[in-house]
Amino acid sequence: MLKDLVIKNRSYRRFYQDRAVTCGQLKELINIGRLTASGANRQSVRYILSYESQKNEDIFQCLRWAGYLEDWDGPEEGEKPAAYIVMLEPVGVNAPHDEGIIGQTILLAATEQGLGGCFLANIDRIMLRDILHLEEKYDIKLVIALGYPKEEVVLEEISETDNIKYYRDTKKVHHVPKIKLEDLILNC
Numbered sequence: 001m002l003k004d005l006v007i008k009n010r011s012y013r014r015f016y017q018d019r020a021v022t023c024g025q026l027k028e029l030i031n032i033g034r035l036t037a038s039g040a041n042r043q044s045v046r047y048i049l050s051y052e053s054q055k056n057e058d059i060f061q062c063l064r065w066a067g068y069l070e071d072w073d074g075p076e077e078g079e080k081p082a083a084y085i086v087m088l089e090p091v092g093v094n095a096p097h098d099e100g101i102i103g104q105t106i107l108l109a110a111t112e113q114g115l116g117g118c119f120l121a122n123i124d125r126i127m128l129r130d131i132l133h134l135e136e137k138y139d140i141k142l143v144i145a146l147g148y149p150k151e152e153v154v155l156e157e158i159s160e161t162d163n164i165k166y167y168r169d170t171k172k173v174h175h176v177p178k179i180k181l182e183d184l185i186l187n188c
């Protein structure tokens with residue numbers, strides 16, 4: 001069921017770093033993502049793939065992980081992502097929702113294949129641009145980190161007035177509060 005896939009598709013931040021994700025796997029994810037809706041059907045998002053250790057490490061240095069977990073600086077060696085998809089858009093193009101729609105589709109497809117991932121918007125874009133030797137004509141929109149998940153993530157039902165910050169318990173299980181349905185729909 002789609003709902004089960006959506007529940008399984010959490011933001012994973014710890015991975016089996018040694019389990020490779022291939023270029024072919026990444027291409028197939030984008031092959032699925034490219035079929036989604038697109039504002040005015042412009043399809044302006046472009047991609048840079050990373051699946052080799054040195055490039056992965058370079059990209060990793062540009063990313064900021066889990067801001068609510070103040071005592072955690074991000075995945076340690078051995079638990080870092082095995083691959084990345086960097087999502088780009090030409091400077092000046094105004095298609096603000098496309099990368100989210102594509103990105104979520106990519107993550108759902110990845111989850112279906114046993115992978116897991118995480119969106120990253122908190123990026124040192126100047127450093128990443130430099131590392132990727134990115135042409136001036138592109139902006140960096142999002143990075144999707146991917147790999148085989150090495151952590152358990154569970155959802156917690158909350159009211160809209162409760163704390164929305166995710167947290168980790170003593171067994172390193174990651175808990176993500178989600179606001180209950182009744183608090184979200186305003187008219188019934």
Ligand SMILES: Cc1cc2nc3c(=O)[nH]c(=O)nc-3n(C[C@H](O)[C@H](O)[C@H](O)COP(=O)(O)O)c2cc1C
Nearest residue numbers: 010011064065066067118119120121122123166176
């Ligand atoms: C657009 C977007 C940007 C995000 N950027 C980051 C980020 O820079 N670093 C990070 O660790 N998580 C990032 N996340 C992951 C969110 O923190 C995560 O979606 C949220 O905590 C809810 O967890 P869930 O995805 O498991 O439901 C981002 C998510 C989205 C949708």
